[in-house]
Amino acid sequence: MNVLSLHQPLWEKLQARRAQLPHALLLHGQQGLGKLALARAFAASLLCDAPRSDGQACGDCPACHWLAQGNHPDFRLLQPAALAEDDGDGESPAAASGSKKPSQQITIDQVRGLDDFLHVGTHRQGLRVVIVCPAEAMNRNTANALLKTLEEPLAATHFLLVSHEPDRLLPTIRSRCQTVAVATPDLSAGSAWLEAAVAGLGHDEAQRWLALAGGAPLLAAELAAPPEGGRKGSKGGENRNLALLTELNAQLAQGARLSPLAAAAALDKTLKADKEEGGAGGLKQLVIWWQKWLVDLTLARAGNPARYFLAEGGALRQLGEQADTEELFRFNRLLTKYKALSEHPLNTRLFLEELFSGYAGVFQQGRGRRS
Ligand SMILES: [Zn+2]
Structure with a gap:
C-alpha cells in the first residue's frame, strides 16, 4: 500500500536532486494522489541517518524513530488544524473545547511559530525540513509571512509545499519554488494499488471508484472505504x-x-x-x-x-x-x-x-x- 509505488519515476527524480536540492519545492497535482505522503517520505529520506539504496528512509535510526513519533526536532508540518491527523478522537484540544471548530486554514501564528525553529542551529547537524500542506490553505497575510522566510534562504533548510490548486497561490510564492508535477498514475497501476489498499474491493468496483475519483487512487480509496x-x-x-x-x-x-x-x-x-x-x-x-x-x-x-x-x-x-x-x-x-x-x-x-x-x-x- 506504499504510495511510492504509484510515483516511482518521480521518486527517482527527487532522489537524483538530493545533492543540489533547491530551497523550496512545490509538489502539485490533483487531490488524492498521495502528494502529502510523498512529501513525508521525501522528508523522512532527507532526515534519515542511513537511507536505503532506493533513497527511502531506513525506519530504524534515531531520526526515523523521532519522525515516526512526531517529535523530530528538525521537522515541521504546517497544515490546517481541521486536517491534523490525530484529531477526530474526541480527545484533542479542539474537540474538547467544544464550541470552537478547528481551522480550515493554516494560520499566521503557525507560520510565525517557525521563526524560532528556523533561527537556531539544527539539532542534529543535518537538514531541516518544513512541509506546508495544502499551501493554498493560507490567506494573503499568512502567505506573505511565509514569503519572507522563502525570500531569505537558510542553509540546510528545505521547504516542501504541497498544493492541489497551485493557481490559488500567490505568484510570489510560486516563483520562489521549483515546481514538481505529481502525475496521475495510469488506470491499471491505480486500480491495482486500490485493490490492494481496500480489503474486499473487486476489480470492477475498483475501476468504478477510480474513474469517479478522476484517476486519483487515494481519493478513490477514501470513497470506496x-x-x-x-x-x-x-x-x-x-x-x-x-x-x-x-x-x-x-x-x-x-x-x-x-x-x-x-x-x-x-x-x-x-x-x-x-x-x-x-x-x-x-x-x-x-x-x-x-x-x-x-x-x-x-x-x-x-x-x-x-x-x-x-x-x-x-x-x-x-x-x-x-x-x-x-x-x-x-x-x-x-x-x-x-x-x-x-x-x-x-x-x-x-x-x-x-x-x-x-x-x-x-x-x-x-x-x-x-x-
Ligand atoms: Zn532512518
Missing part, C-alpha cells in the same frame, strides 16, 4: 459515500421525469443520516459529483463514453439525447456558483430543490413542464 474512526453510532461497514452516490445517481438518471421536490427530500434525508454518523462535507461532495455527472452528460451528448460514471453509461447516453446544450452550460454555471455555498448552506433542502429544479430544466420535456 470512508474512514470510520471516531464516528458515533456508525453502522458497521456501511459505506455512506455509496449511499449518497447511489441516491444521487438514481435521481439524476430520471432527467426530465425528475421531481425536484421529491429528489431534494430524498437527498436531504441521506445527508442528514450521514451527518448523524459524524460525516461532514456531504453536500459539497454531492455537488462535486454532480459536476462530474454534467461532464459525462456533455460527453454523452457528443457521442463520447463516460469518464467518471462508468456504470451509468446507458442512462447517460439516453439523457444526452434529451439535453439542451445551452441549458446544460447554464446549469453548469449555476452548479459552480452553488458549490461555493455548499459548505455553509442556509437551508440544505431549499439548496437541493433549487439545484434539482435547474437540472430538470436541462431536458426538453422538463422545461416544457416547468413553464
Whole structure:
C-alpha cells in the first residue's frame, strides 16, 4: 500500500536532486494522489541517518524513530488544524473545547511559530525540513509571512509545499519554488494499488471508484472505504459515500421525469443520516459529483463514453439525447456558483430543490413542464 509505488519515476527524480536540492519545492497535482505522503517520505529520506539504496528512509535510526513519533526536532508540518491527523478522537484540544471548530486554514501564528525553529542551529547537524500542506490553505497575510522566510534562504533548510490548486497561490510564492508535477498514475497501476489498499474491493468496483475519483487512487480509496474512526453510532461497514452516490445517481438518471421536490427530500434525508454518523462535507461532495455527472452528460451528448460514471453509461447516453446544450452550460454555471455555498448552506433542502429544479430544466420535456 506504499504510495511510492504509484510515483516511482518521480521518486527517482527527487532522489537524483538530493545533492543540489533547491530551497523550496512545490509538489502539485490533483487531490488524492498521495502528494502529502510523498512529501513525508521525501522528508523522512532527507532526515534519515542511513537511507536505503532506493533513497527511502531506513525506519530504524534515531531520526526515523523521532519522525515516526512526531517529535523530530528538525521537522515541521504546517497544515490546517481541521486536517491534523490525530484529531477526530474526541480527545484533542479542539474537540474538547467544544464550541470552537478547528481551522480550515493554516494560520499566521503557525507560520510565525517557525521563526524560532528556523533561527537556531539544527539539532542534529543535518537538514531541516518544513512541509506546508495544502499551501493554498493560507490567506494573503499568512502567505506573505511565509514569503519572507522563502525570500531569505537558510542553509540546510528545505521547504516542501504541497498544493492541489497551485493557481490559488500567490505568484510570489510560486516563483520562489521549483515546481514538481505529481502525475496521475495510469488506470491499471491505480486500480491495482486500490485493490490492494481496500480489503474486499473487486476489480470492477475498483475501476468504478477510480474513474469517479478522476484517476486519483487515494481519493478513490477514501470513497470506496470512508474512514470510520471516531464516528458515533456508525453502522458497521456501511459505506455512506455509496449511499449518497447511489441516491444521487438514481435521481439524476430520471432527467426530465425528475421531481425536484421529491429528489431534494430524498437527498436531504441521506445527508442528514450521514451527518448523524459524524460525516461532514456531504453536500459539497454531492455537488462535486454532480459536476462530474454534467461532464459525462456533455460527453454523452457528443457521442463520447463516460469518464467518471462508468456504470451509468446507458442512462447517460439516453439523457444526452434529451439535453439542451445551452441549458446544460447554464446549469453548469449555476452548479459552480452553488458549490461555493455548499459548505455553509442556509437551508440544505431549499439548496437541493433549487439545484434539482435547474437540472430538470436541462431536458426538453422538463422545461416544457416547468413553464
Ligand atoms: Zn532512518
